[in-house]
Amino acid sequence: MDSENPLGEFLRARRTLLRPEDIGLVVSGRRRVPGLRREEVAALADVSHDYYVRMEQGRERHPSAQVVEALARALELEPDAAEHLWRLARPHPAPSRSPAAHEQVSPTLLRMVTDWHRTPAVVLGSGLRVLAHNTLGQALFAGHAYSGDLLRMVFLDPDARDFYPDWEQVAANTVAGLRPADGGGHDDPALVRTVGELSLRSPEFRRLWARHDVRRKTHDSKRFRHPLVGELTLDYESLTVNSAPGQQLVVYQAAPGSASEQALTLLGSLAADGAHVEDREDRGPTPADPAQAGADPGPGDRASQV
Numbered sequence: 534m535d536s537e538n539p540l541g542e543f544l545r546a547r548r549t550l551l552r553p554e555d556i557g558l559v560v561s562g563r564r565r566v567p568g569l570r571r572e573e574v575a576a577l578a579d580v581s582h583d584y585y586v587r588m589e590q591g592r593e594r595h596p597s598a599q600v601v602e603a604l605a606r607a608l609e610l611e612p613d614a615a616e617h618l619w620r621l622a623r624p625h626p627a628p629s630r631s632p633a634a635h636e637q638v639s640p641t642l643l644r645m646v647t648d649w650h651r652t653p654a655v656v657l658g659s660g661l662r663v664l665a666h667n668t669l670g671q672a673l674f675a676g677h678a679y680s681g682d683l684l685r686m687v688f689l690d691p692d693a694r695d696f697y698p699d700w701e702q703v704a705a706n707t708v709a710g711l712r713p714a715d716g717g718g719h720d721d722p723a724l725v726r727t728v729g730e731l732s733l734r735s736p737e738f739r740r741l742w743a744r745h746d747v748r749r750k751t752h753d754s755k756r757f758r759h760p761l762v763g764e765l766t767l768d769y770e771s772l773t774v775n776s777a778p779g780q781q782l783v784v785y786q787a788a789p790g791s792a793s794e795q796a797l798t799l800l801g802s803l804a805a806d807g808a809h810v811e812d813r814e815d816r817g818p819t820p821a822d823p824a825q826a827g828a829d830p831g832p833g834d835r836a837s838q839v
Contacts, residue, residue: 538591540621545589546745547608550576556609557807564629577607596610596622601829614747617712638665639776645780646670651801653767653785656774660727661683661707669797672804673785676760684711684727688735708741721779750781761803762796 549568552751553560558769575585580600587593596604601622605615636658646654646667653670655663661684663674671680679686687693687700687707694700696805711728731738750771757765767785774780787793 538594540594540618541589542593543618543621543745544574544585546610546743547610547614547679550744551608570817574604574607578603594622597816598623611748613713613749617747623664636662636664637777638780642774642776642782649784651798653797655783657683659721659779660711660724668804669801670785672761673757673759673801677754683707688731689740692744697757698758701756704737704742705746706742706750708738708747711742711748711751712745712747713749724839750783754783762800765793765796766791767793767797 549566551569553564553569553573556569556577558569564570571585571589572582575582578585578600580603584593600753601619605618605773608614610618637655642656646656646665649667650669652667653673654667655670655674656665658664661682663681663683666674674683675678676688677686677692684707687697687704690696697703710760711724721763728742732742733739743814752768752770754766757767759765766785767787768782769785772782774782789796791823
């Protein structure tokens with residue numbers, strides 16, 4: 534994970550990504566460092582060079598609201614990144630919560646998801662671990678070493694680059710989406726361990742994490758190359774679960790009348806008939822018995838927790 538100076542790490546990472554020509558600075562001669570220099574950011578934010586250096590070094594951790602706003606403008610931060618900067622500079626105590634309760638999906642949400650027979654849906658917890666899914670949601674991600682852990686699936690699964698034709702974009706968005714969950718407070722031990730593990734095992738993850746990109750998972754289109762039904766292009770919407778802060782409900786849908794809709798219908802038929810992709814022996818977390826997981830097991834395609 535990052536050092537004990539999250540604000541300084543963020544500022545340093547973001548200024549190295551901003552080219553001088555992007556903000557109208559005239560570059561003369563060879564520059565020894567990528568991106569903007571400290572004195573250039575300080576000038577753009579209208580703060581002293583010494584004060585900015587103290588922020589990067591962690592000797593000034595709580596700048597004023599005016600300084601935070603000026604830094605966000607100087608670094609040309611998008612709204613999600615600017616909000617992240619605010620959390621780093623002016624943190625609020627995180628509410629205490631039980632990790633077990635945080636990872637438990639409510640029976641009401643499970644019943645709701647179950648009723649969506651034509652729409653893949655998954656409930657994600659911290660670190661993009663799949664907490665629950667309906668039958669079609671399970672079928673969409675089945676057959677991989679880490680089907681129950683989408684973060685590890687992207688970076689550690691040997692089939693990831695084939696399953697996601699736009700893997701580079703998926704990987705960048707996945708890492709950027711972790712930053713809002715991290716918040717700079719490092720109060721989620723499971724996420725800390727996951728980031729540490731992936732930083733060691735995946736050079737691609739380590740490189741993307743060091744960029745400090747921040748981008749919430751909201752809505753977009755994503756391409757899949759499914760081993761049973763071929764290519765799919767699905768629109769998704771990510772919804773926060775207010776009854777369980779930190780959980781996300783992600784719902785996928787194909788455009789009406791499209792080839793992807795036909796493929797999704799076929800996938801639903803195969804899933805209903807019990808067809809599945811053979812998992813490898815190194816498969817990661819597998820769905821548990823809903824009764825053991827605290828869900829309300831029922832007939833048919835009752836959503837299950839993992």
